[in-house]
Structures are given as C-alpha cells and as structure tokens.
Amino acid sequence: MIKVGITGGIGTGKTTVSKIFALLGVPVYNADIEAKRLMHDSNEIREKLLSAFGEEAYTPDQKLNNKYIAQIVFNNPDKLRQLNETVHPVVINDFVEWSNRQNTFYVLKEAALLFESKSYLENDYNLLVSAPVETRIARVMKRDGVSREEVLARINKQMPEEQKEQLADYIIKNDETEFLINQVLNIHENILKGIDGKK
Numbered sequence: 001m002i003k004v005g006i007t008g009g010i011g012t013g014k015t016t017v018s019k020i021f022a023l024l025g026v027p028v029y030n031a032d033i034e035a036k037r038l039m040h041d042s043n044e045i046r047e048k049l050l051s052a053f054g055e056e057a058y059t060p061d062q063k064l065n066n067k068y069i070a071q072i073v074f075n076n077p078d079k080l081r082q083l084n085e086t087v088h089p090v091v092i093n094d095f096v097e098w099s100n101r102q103n104t105f106y107v108l109k110e111a112a113l114l115f116e117s118k119s120y121l122e123n124d125y126n127l128l129v130s131a132p133v134e135t136r137i138a139r140v141m142k143r144d145g146v147s148r149e150e151v152l153a154r155i156n157k158q159m160p161e162e163q164k165e166q167l168a169d170y171i172i173k174n175d176e177t178e179f180l181i182n183q184v185l186n187i188h189e190n191i192l193k194g195i196d197g198k199k
Helices: 014-024 030-040 045-054 066-074 077-100 135-146 150-157 161-167 180-193
Strands: 001-006 028-030 106-110 125-130 170-172
Touching: 001 014, 014 028, 014 106, 014 125, 014 180, 028 030, 028 077, 028 125, 030 045, 030 077, 030 106, 045 066, 045 077, 045 106, 066 077, 125 161, 135 150
Parallel strands: 001 106, 001 125, 028 106, 125 170
Antiparallel strands: none
C-alpha cells in the first residue's frame, strides 16, 4: 500500500485538492478531522490531556473542550508541543490501521501539520499545495470572516513555505493560473508509475 501525504498552509486549498483525488477513487484520510475524533474517543489521549490541561480539558458531559485548550496552546509553545506529542502518535497509528483496510494502489493522508509532526517520514510521497500569500489571505478572510491581521498571525505561526517545498515530492500550485485537475491527474499517473516529482 503506497501512502501519500498532502498538506498546505492555511488558505492554500489542500482540502479542495484532496476532493479531486477522492473523485479519482483514492481513499482520503483527513488527519485533522480524525484527530478531533480521537481526542474524544481515545482513552489514552483523554488521560494525558486531563493530566496536562486539567479537568477543564473536557466538559461535564465528557466532550473535548476545544475552546479552553485552544486558548492555552495558542500562546504557549510548550503546551502546544505537549498537545501535539499526545495526539500525533495516536493519529499516525490510526492512519496505518485505516490504510490496511483499504483496497487501492495508494491512499492519501491530508494533514495540516504533515511536516511539523514528522509524520511525512512515514509516507512514500508527500504533496504540498501552494498559493500566493495574498490569495490565501483573501480566501481565509472570506471563508472564516476574520481580519487580514488574524489570517497573517495564523500564517506566521506555520512552517515557512520554502521549508515545506524542500520536503515535498510534488508541489501543486493553486494560484488560479494552472488547472488543478490537470496537476492532480499528472501526479496521480506518476504515483501509479512510481515516479516522484522532484527534479
């Protein structure tokens, strides 16, 4: 089973690209959605989060208190690292188990922190969806109803684009100058043939 990671900074459109791969019959594992599910369902994660963040990490009806945890980790790098070190290994294992249940030549793992979490090392290929900063800002402002400053603050907290490009096997440009479908089809064919996109 070939494992392919896909990532991109906020507003690049990685989810849109993942949907195109899904239309080609490629199963897509959304690590961010599954992480939220596991933070609710995994006893291992629950125990560690309660220990690290206190009883308020979960609401009285045992739901994850997203807002409370987000407030803590947003400006506390140590707590953010602790959160990631708790959640990422469980998500990686869940992805492996999910992959083993699929019956296709390759699967796609969509993850916002693919490179930051080092989970890209487990994949055969890794794709980066890229877009100009101004395009990304406009998309997120429209999508989330937030200010330019808020979007820039989020972008500045993410790994620099140049660093991600160095780690990616393929780069998909979502800048509205090249057709996304053509780029996805080309990469899809290359993966089936075992060719990576690095020059």
